[in-house]
Amino acid sequence: MSTAIGFKNVSKHFKGAGYNAVDHVNLSIEHGELITILGSSGCGKTTLLKMINRLYEPDEGRIEFFGEDISSSDPVKFRRKIGYVIQQIGLFPHMTVADNIATVPKILKWSKEKINARIDELLELVGLEPGEFRNRYPAQLSGGQQQRIGLARALAVNPDVMLLDEPFGAIDAINRINLQDELLKIHAASKKTFLFVTHDINEAFKLGTRVLIMDQGNIQQFDTPDNIVENPANDFVRSLIDSVKGQERFIGD
Numbered sequence: 058m059s060t061a062i063g064f065k066n067v068s069k070h071f072k073g074a075g076y077n078a079v080d081h082v083n084l085s086i087e088h089g090e091l092i093t094i095l096g097s098s099g100c101g102k103t104t105l106l107k108m109i110n111r112l113y114e115p116d117e118g119r120i121e122f123f124g125e126d127i128s129s130s131d132p133v134k135f136r137r138k139i140g141y142v143i144q145q146i147g148l149f150p151h152m153t154v155a156d157n158i159a160t161v162p163k164i165l166k167w168s169k170e171k172i173n174a175r176i177d178e179l180l181e182l183v184g185l186e187p188g189e190f191r192n193r194y195p196a197q198l199s200g201g202q203q204q205r206i207g208l209a210r211a212l213a214v215n216p217d218v219m220l221l222d223e224p225f226g227a228i229d230a231i232n233r234i235n236l237q238d239e240l241l242k243i244h245a246a247s248k249k250t251f252l253f254v255t256h257d258i259n260e261a262f263k264l265g266t267r268v269l270i271m272d273q274g275n276i277q278q279f280d281t282p283d284n285i286v287e288n289p290a291n292d293f294v295r296s297l298i299d300s301v302k303g304q305e306r307f308i309g310d
């Protein structure tokens with residue numbers, strides 16, 4: 058396995074804040090992992106993710122992408138190697154599903170045939186019938202369907218790394234479970250590196266090959282779900298686990 062993402066003593070400080078949003082973080086993520094990043098609101102999850110695709114620059118430290126320091130890359134070209142899915146989806150409302158998915162392939166000047174084949178392949182991958190959905194507009198889709206299109210668009214050019222920031226946060230419980238199951242299949246088939254931010258403990262433990270637990274910009278524990286449940290690193294992690302123990306869905310039970 059190769060290391061997909063490395064953080065070397067990375068900090069990010071926002072003006073006026075009492076503490077670093079991300080505080081001297083060191084971590085190493087192997088290619089092919091599905092890392093879930095878990096923590097309460099404001100603990101630095103989104104900031105950590107946005108430093109990977111250079112929407113934010115660290116104030117200190119270095120981030121490596123397959124061994125290369127990302128600060129020396131061209132941000133726009135670099136970002137095309139990374140899929141990005143957010144809760145607000147951000148589909149282009151005036152464009153059809155097909156055109157939304159084709160955005161980056163068109164920028165990269167793929168042939169029409171290749172783009173059309175890829176659109177159909179991706180729609181099938183995210184569980185939507187191409188004949189039925191290709192020509193619809195975002196307003197003609199449910200929230201869950203829009204989120205599937207967001208996922209398809211992010212996967213279009215087969216990025217090495219996918220960043221997913223609470224992608225299912227606004228989806229109802231039943232659809233959310235279906236989407237989680239499909240994400241697991243998509244990840245397994247892609248063999249790529251996925252980083253998935255959530256504040257839902259059940260979601261984090263269900264999806265993550267390893268779970269990164271954060272509080273106030275610091276990593277509290279970074280380990281497999283089983284190891285975290287068996288050996289919580291500190292009181293913070295212990296109370297997090299205790300808060301969901303006894304719930305039917307919790308995999309640690």
Ligand SMILES: Nc1ncnc2c1ncn2[C@@H]1O[C@H](COP(=O)(O)OP(=O)(O)OP(=O)(O)O)[C@@H](O)[C@H]1O
Pocket residue numbers: 071072074078096097098099100101102103104105256
């Ligand atoms: N652009 C910004 N300017 C100033 N402060 C910011 C900015 N973005 C984030 N912060 C602050 O940095 C801290 C971490 O924010 P971040 O969005 O990373 O948290 P989070 O864990 O993703 O939270 P949530 O689950 O609510 O999305 C917070 O205190 C937040 O207020």
